[in-house]
Amino acid sequence: MRTIYPDRLSPDQDAFYNALMDAHHGLDDAESQALNARLVLLMANRIADLAVLRDLLDTARSYRDE
Amino acid sequence: MPYDYKPFPFVAPPGLTAPEPRHKVAIVGAGPIGLAMAIDLALHGVASVVLDDNDVVSVGSRAICWSKRTLEILDRLGVGERMLEKGVTWKVGRNFHGAEEVYSFDLLPEEGHKYPAFINLQQYYVEEYLIERARDFPDLIDLRFRNEVTGHEDRGDHVALTVATPEGDYALEAEYLIACDGAGSPTRERMGLAFTGQTFEEQFLIADIEMADSPFGDADLSERWFWFDPPFHPGKSALLHMQPDHVYRIDLQLDLGADAKAEATEAKVIPRIKAIVGDKPFRLDWMSVYKFRCMKLDRFVHGRVIFAGDSAHVVSPFGARGGNGGIQDVDNLGWKLAAVLAGTSDPALIETYQEERSHGAAENILNSSRSTNFMTPKTPLEALFRAETLRLAHDQPFAQKLVNSGRLSLPCSLEGMALQTPGYAQVPPGSALVDAPLSGDDGDSWLLEEVQGDFTLVGFGDLLLPEVEGVRRIGVNQRADYPCFVATNNHAVRRYGTGKAYLFRPDGHVCAVFDRPDASAVAAARDRAACTMQEDDA
Numbered sequence: 001m002r003t004i005y006p007d008r009l010s011p012d013q014d015a016f017y018n019a020l021m022d023a024h025h026g027l028d029d030a031e032s033q034a035l036n037a038r039l040v041l042l043m044a045n046r047i048a049d050l051a052v053l054r055d056l057l058d059t060a061r062s063y064r065d066e
Numbered sequence: 067m068p069y070d071y072k073p074f075p076f077v078a079p080p081g082l083t084a085p086e087p088r089h090k091v092a093i094v095g096a097g098p099i100g101l102a103m104a105i106d107l108a109l110h111g112v113a114s115v116v117l118d119d120n121d122v123v124s125v126g127s128r129a130i131c132w133s134k135r136t137l138e139i140l141d142r143l144g145v146g147e148r149m150l151e152k153g154v155t156w157k158v159g160r161n162f163h164g165a166e167e168v169y170s171f172d173l174l175p176e177e178g179h180k181y182p183a184f185i186n187l188q189q190y191y192v193e194e195y196l197i198e199r200a201r202d203f204p205d206l207i208d209l210r211f212r213n214e215v216t217g218h219e220d221r222g223d224h225v226a227l228t229v230a231t232p233e234g235d236y237a238l239e240a241e242y243l244i245a246c247d248g249a250g251s252p253t254r255e256r257m258g259l260a261f262t263g264q265t266f267e268e269q270f271l272i273a274d275i276e277m278a279d280s281p282f283g284d285a286d287l288s289e290r291w292f293w294f295d296p297p298f299h300p301g302k303s304a305l306l307h308m309q310p311d312h313v314y315r316i317d318l319q320l321d322l323g324a325d326a327k328a329e330a331t332e333a334k335v336i337p338r339i340k341a342i343v344g345d346k347p348f349r350l351d352w353m354s355v356y357k358f359r360c361m362k363l364d365r366f367v368h369g370r371v372i373f374a375g376d377s378a379h380v381v382s383p384f385g386a387r388g389g390n391g392g393i394q395d396v397d398n399l400g401w402k403l404a405a406v407l408a409g410t411s412d413p414a415l416i417e418t419y420q421e422e423r424s425h426g427a428a429e430n431i432l433n434s435s436r437s438t439n440f441m442t443p444k445t446p447l448e449a450l451f452r453a454e455t456l457r458l459a460h461d462q463p464f465a466q467k468l469v470n471s472g473r474l475s476l477p478c479s480l481e482g483m484a485l486q487t488p489g490y491a492q493v494p495p496g497s498a499l500v501d502a503p504l505s506g507d508d509g510d511s512w513l514l515e516e517v518q519g520d521f522t523l524v525g526f527g528d529l530l531l532p533e534v535e536g537v538r539r540i541g542v543n544q545r546a547d548y549p550c551f552v553a554t555n556n557h558a559v560r561r562y563g564t565g566k567a568y569l570f571r572p573d574g575h576v577c578a579v580f581d582r583p584d585a586s587a588v589a590a591a592r593d594r595a596a597c598t599m600q601e602d603d604a
Contacts, residue, residue, distance in 0.1 A: 002461075004461055004462060004463070005462060005463075005464060006463065006464075007463040007464035007466075007467055008464065009464045009467065009468070010464070010467045013464070013467045013468045014433070014436045014468075014470060014473065017436070017440070017451075017455075017468055017470070018436050018439070020451070021439065021448055021451070024445070024447050024448070027447075029446065029447070032447045063454075063457050063458065
């Protein structure tokens with residue numbers, strides 16, 4: 001299952017992307033993976049709605065074979 | 067046919083035989099920025115001498131993408147329509163990942179604008195048109211080719227220059243010097259000013275090819291195509307653009323540390339182009355391998371020396387913010403310098419050029435640095451995020467917005483800066499004009515043609531505009547004893563609202579808005595925007 005979400009990030013998308021890359025600056029691969037994991041958990045807590053989270057997980061997973 | 071470069075003749079300047087009277091303005095550099103500067107000043111009645119070390123227009127197409135706002139400014143300078151006619155109009159951009167199209171975007175989806183989002187036109191044509199336009203002002207523009215400025219000294223109330231020519235050196239004085247002498251600005255170097263920012267290690271190959279068939283596949287599309295990781299150039303990025311005269315621009319990212327000299331050879335370039343265009347015959351017109359920097363001067367105004375264009379700020383080419391940023395410098399500076407030279411405005415007005423355009427340059431640099439970072443991932447992690455962004459961009463609108471192949475030049479907002487009177491409106495103070503079609507007693511027109519060049523108060527709908535000295539008045543959808551127009555297809559009213567008055571600066575930016583424009587409020591806003599000299603200052 002995949003949901004197409006409306007864009008809620010613009011007009012700050014470039015600033016966000018840049019900040020995300022900056023957050024990884026200077027980390028090795030393992031450290032970056034760990035940072036991404038922490039980020040997912042923090043964002044999940046921020047979203048907090050299990051149905052939304054399951055939907056996000058399904059959507060992210062749906063791109064696996066493309 | 068390749069462009070025919072005709073050298074401009076050297077004419078011995080009067081300074082070689084006798085001292086010249088002090089000039090109002092000396093402009094160093096006859097590129098698009100220097101030429102536009104001279105024309106803008108001439109339209110305000112200010113004479114200038116333009117000094118250039120060369121005697122031909124731009125070699126190679128160089129700047130090719132001219133934005134809507136630039137065309138609107140060049141309309142005021144008198145070459146916009148000619149550029150539109152010759153240029154290739156485009157508004158659709160397509161982004162590819164590998165061989166597959168990820169998504170496309172339309173830059174100007176709405177009707178009712180005189181100029182499109184972008185045209186592509188080789189810099190040599192732009193310079194040719196500007197030189198021809200400059201010749202319309204023989205008493206105000208003194209164009210001097212093969213006049214190389216070799217020294218200058220700010221003497222407080224003027225600048226003294228030394229100029230070298232094929233027939234010897236001479237001295238020249240001007241009240242102001244405007245350095246439009248490009249990214250490597252000798253004026254800037256001579257002053258030892260720090261040019262700071264980011265240097266990118268990536269190298270790019272830029273090539274113009276001329277071909278009868280279209281490299282865009284079967285249809286001859288005037289679009290911008292950008293590839294991340296194209297099949298013909300794995301792991302890198304590529305850009306394809308159409309120019310007039312069957313010329314196409316190709317930009318290819320090269321390997322880190324590639325040998326620039328070896329890359330800029332036909333033996334290396336021809337196979338790279340064949341990989342893109344296939345067996346269709348083509349001719350290589352021009353090529354260059356470059357690295358780029360995103361840098362700016364801390365200050366654009368140094369006493370009597372003012373920097374404009376690449377001498378003040380340089381950006382990566384993705385986003386078309388170099389030439390377009392420079393033309394906006396000209397637009398901002400022209401009326402200000404003219405008003406200060408005329409003695410009607412306080413010299414502090416020139417300082418607001420620093421405030422407004424340094425902000426514009428910083429915004430351009432921020433956007434172009436971010437685009438460059440997206441296009442050239444530095445680590446496996448950056449490459450991973452980019453690959454997944456592109457994957458999601460096939461169908462997720464937010465991810466399409468994240469894909470960054472260049473954020474194309476838009477005018478920056480001057481909201482909140484010193485010259486603007488704060489206020490609320492659909493087009494808030496600080497915004498560049500939003501064009502709209504008008505129809506009047508003398509035929510059809512455009513808002514941009516009616517408001518640029520002077521302070522202009524425009525009333526939309528049912529409200530009467532007061533008479534204020536030095537302010538032109540225009541009514542839209544009203545009847546009055548000043549020129550009035552009808553908003554064609556109601557575009558102007560949709561864009562500006564009704565029952566509002568807007569005061570535009572000579573550079574077409576809104577500087578104040580009024581629900582009930584009375585003469586004293588309009589005069590106060592005008593004086594604020596013009597830094598008007600007060601009686602007791604004189």
